[in-house]
Amino acid sequence: MQKILVANRGEIAIRVMRTARKLGIETVAVFSEADRDAPHVRYADQAVCIGEAPSAKSYLKGDRIIEAAQETGADAIHPGYGFLSENAGFSRAVTQAGLIFIGPGPEAIQTMGDKLAAKDAVKGYDIPMVPGTDHPVSDPKEAAAVAREIGYPILIKAAAGGGGKGMRIVEREEELESQIRRAMSEAQSAFGDGSVFIEKYVNGPRHIEIQVMADTHGNILHFFERECSVQRRHQKVVEEAPSAILDPALRERMGRAAVDVARACGYVGAGTVEFLMDADRNFYFLEMNTRLQVEHPVTEWITGQDLVALQIAVARGEALPLQQEDLKITGHAIELRVYAEDPLNDFLPSVGTLTRYQLPEGPGIRVDNGYEEGMQIPIYYDPMLSKLIAYGDNRKAAIKxxxxxxxxxxxxxVETTLPFGDFVCAHPAFISGAFTTHFVKEHYRPEILQEQRKQEAELAARAALKHYLESQQTLRIPNA
Structure with missing residues (x-):
């Protein structure tokens, strides 16, 4: 493997290219017209414009991306996350074009991309499942019968996708028909597939995921867990590793379960097995993400492993260079997704120009960044500016x-989620580790940040006034 085309943009494109450069592998960037001056374009050895600003006309054009790889002499494609990273058709087309897809095969992507097919695939491995349907449901009468059997509240979920799309919590039977129709409509719009299924809603859940890596020689490793329970609109905002609530025995059981999920679908490459955990620390298989996760840096920091380097090694056909017993947890890492969103206005995207943009530096700080001062935030893509990762010898030190x-x-x-991240890290529920996926709903209100900003402004004004008065009292000697 001499040259990798990175079929993505922003911070993840640069992050993949950074490892490739360390390995002596050349890189090719692709970009839309809106990203012509983006940092990932300059960072690569070569760059190819693949279309107009909208992602449907650029970053989702699989055929054009493959053409760009062939034109530049790339022999592999890394999809990053998002866009085409979990598209089985793209994985297949890359391979059929004689290129290496740095990710799982199309069969595994297809199986794990359908939540019902994923559940069916792992049935033989005695992995705990949330009670619910094992087939798509569209008839409200059937849904009502299932809901009565497993008990309310229930969760309606899209079979073909994630990110909170097509997801509805139903607490009473009289709400069921309208909510299932809304969920189906939203799923159809988001994924082109209106299929939904029903699960028992787990009260007070934690969202725990396990990083796995598998090679073509039958080796599958887990790289411990990440706690991803601080979410808004079912999307993660703050992640950490390890979880504050797992003991070694539970960690080992979840790790084995994750390895079995990967084995069930013949998985190759980096993947993440996601679980829900209830208040009694019972865990249930949720889904598998067949790609590198946004939050992979926290795992890299506590294990000392470069997951992208391992992805590349596996794609080259190499065996994983370590055994499960070689992996140890050292310290604690926390990641904040820094979005150009306004936490005072329901986290709506904040469009504008980065008139000032200065990154933090120092020991224990990592920033995977995709922007520079003076750049505009495009309206066409996910509004994440960067990932801010902090590391400490323990959880308390990492929070600090x-x-x-x-x-x-x-x-x-632009407005960002930085103040919200500080709110989370300062909150007693987060500090204690006693929080669930309802953290934002239970603890956060925009008025809290507004009051904090008001207090900070008052303190700054008082400090400025004190400084002014002190300077006025200073003896001044006139010029001779």
């Missing part, structure tokens, strides 16, 4: 380091 890093991250021109 994260708050220091947030204070040193200066952004002007």
């Amino acid at each position: 380091k994260m708050r220091e890093a947030i204070a040193g991250y200066l952004v002007e021109g």
Whole structure:
């Protein structure tokens, strides 16, 4: 493997290219017209424009991306995350074009991309499942019968996708018909497939995921867990590794279950097995993400492993260079997704120009970044600016380091989730580890940040006034 085309943009494109450069592998960037001056374009050895600004006319054009790889002499394609990373057709087309797809095969992507097919695939491995249907449901009468059997509240979920799309919590039977129709409509719009299924809603859930890596020689390793329970609109905002609530025995059981999920679908490459955990620490298989996760840096920090380097090694046909017993947890890492979103306005995207953009630096701080001062935030893509990762010898130290890093991250021109991240890290529920996926709903209100900003402004004004008065009292000697 001499040259890799990275079929993505922003921070993840640069992150993949950074490892490739360390390995002596050349890189090719692809970009839309909106990203012509983006940092990932300059970072690569070569760059190819693949279309107009909308992702449907650029980053989702699989055939054009493959053409760009062939034109530049690339022999492999890394999809990053999002866009085409979990598209079985793209994985297949890359291979059929004689190129290496740095990710799982199309069969595994297809199986795990359908939540019902995924559940069916792992049935033989005695992996705990949330009670619910094992087939798509479209008839409200059938849904009502299932709901009565497993008990309310229930969760309606899209079979073909994630990210909170097509997901509805139903607490009473009289809400069921309208909610299932809305979920089906949303799933059809988001994924082109309106299929939904029903699960028992797990009260007070934690979202715990296990990083796995598998090679073509039958080796499958797990790289421990990530806690991803701080979410808004079913999307992760703050992640950490390890989880504050897992003991070694539970960690080992979940790790074995994750390895079995990967084995069930003949998985190759990096993947993440996601679980829900209830208040009694019972865990249930949720889904598998067949790609590198946004939050992979926290795992890299606590294990000392470069997951992208391992992805490339596996794609080359090499055996994983370590055994399960070689992997140890050292320290604690926390990641904040820094979005150009306004936490005072329901986290709506904040469009504008980065008039000031200064990243924090120092020991225990990592920023996977995709933007520069003076750049505009495009309206066409996910509004994540960067990932801010903090590391410490223990969880308390990592939280302290994260708050220091947030204070040193200066952004002007757009609103960001940095203040929200600081709110999370300062909250007693987060500090204690006693939180669930309902953290935002239970603890966060925009008024809290508004009050904090008001207090900070008052303190700054008082400090400025004190300084002014002191300077006025200073003896001044006139010029001779």
